[in-house]
Amino acid sequence: DAGVTQSPTHLIKTRGQHVTLRCSPISGHKSVSWYQQVLGQGPQFIFQYYEKEERGRGNFPDRFSARQFPNYSSELNVNALLLGDSALYLCASSHAYQNQETQYFGPGTRLLVL
Amino acid sequence: AQSVTQLGSHVSVSEGALVLLRCNYSSSVPPYLFWYVQYPNQGLQLLLKYTTGATLVKGINGFEAEFKKSETSFHLTKPSAHMSDAAEYFCAVSRSNFGNEKLTFGTGTRLTIIP
Numbered sequence: 001d002a003g004v005t006q007s008p009t010h011l012i013k014t015r016g017q018h019v020t021l022r023c024s025p026i027s028g029h030k031s032v033s034w035y036q037q038v039l040g041q042g043p044q045f046i047f048q049y050y051e052k053e054e055r056g057r058g059n060f061p062d063r064f065s066a067r068q069f070p071n072y073s074s075e076l077n078v079n080a081l082l083l084g085d086s087a088l089y090l091c092a093s094s095h096a097y098q099n100q101e102t103q104y105f106g107p108g109t110r111l112l113v114l
Numbered sequence: 115a116q117s118v119t120q121l122g123s124h125v126s127v128s129e130g131a132l133v134l135l136r137c138n139y140s141s142s143v144p145p146y147l148f149w150y151v152q153y154p155n156q157g158l159q160l161l162l163k164y165t166t167g168a169t170l171v172k173g174i175n176g177f178e179a180e181f182k183k184s185e186t187s188f189h190l191t192k193p194s195a196h197m198s199d200a201a202e203y204f205c206a207v208s209r210s211n212f213g214n215e216k217l218t219f220g221t222g223t224r225l226t227i228i229p
Contacts, residue, residue: 042219105157
């Protein structure tokens with residue numbers, strides 16, 4: 001079975017630009033979460049979506065937004081990019097949104113902002 | 115609020131020796147606890163998790179962890195290290211109620227195996 005897939009794998013943007021990252025969950029999983037992992041740190045929670053509804057939001061500015069589609073795939077959008085947005089962005093999927101559910105992570109999208 | 119502290123950002127052990135990676139958590143409600151492993155240029159893979167029930171949890175690749183409420187700890191161990199265990203390990207906590215916070219990760223421990 002295919003795992004969580006993310007695209008693109010790498011991305012280079014300049015400050016002020018906008019970026020869209022994409023995620024396809026494991027087949028049958030209805031929940032998608034997004035995390036930001038800055039170099040040398042643990043992942044930080046950004047959003048969780050379940051059945052197209054936002055179920056959780058971390059401490060990130062409004063420049064970050066996300067949505068989930070009817071096929072349960074998801075997009076993470078970041079506007080007005082800052083140098084500090086350079087990070088590995090991880091998507092994780094799970095069957096449901098409850099906190100004891102195991103989250104399965106994709107390989108990530110590495111974003112570099114110049 | 116919830117948080118995780120991983121003592122030791124770098125740990126080195128000899129091949130065949132005991133692996134011990136430390137994790138202490140803080141949570142205002144009973145926690146769910148997780149250990150994930152990250153190999154270079156890859157995403158995170160679940161090693162094991164504690165939700166309820168038995169406090170000694172066995173995971174993949176010979177790892178296990180014990181939930182100790184009195185010590186607020188969830189240390190990861192493996193009796194005999196293998197070269198393939200070299201990776202970054204993350205401890206994470208989430209709430210047992212429906213909180214807005216999801217997984218909160220520690221800063222990670224990089225495990226090096228000495229031949």
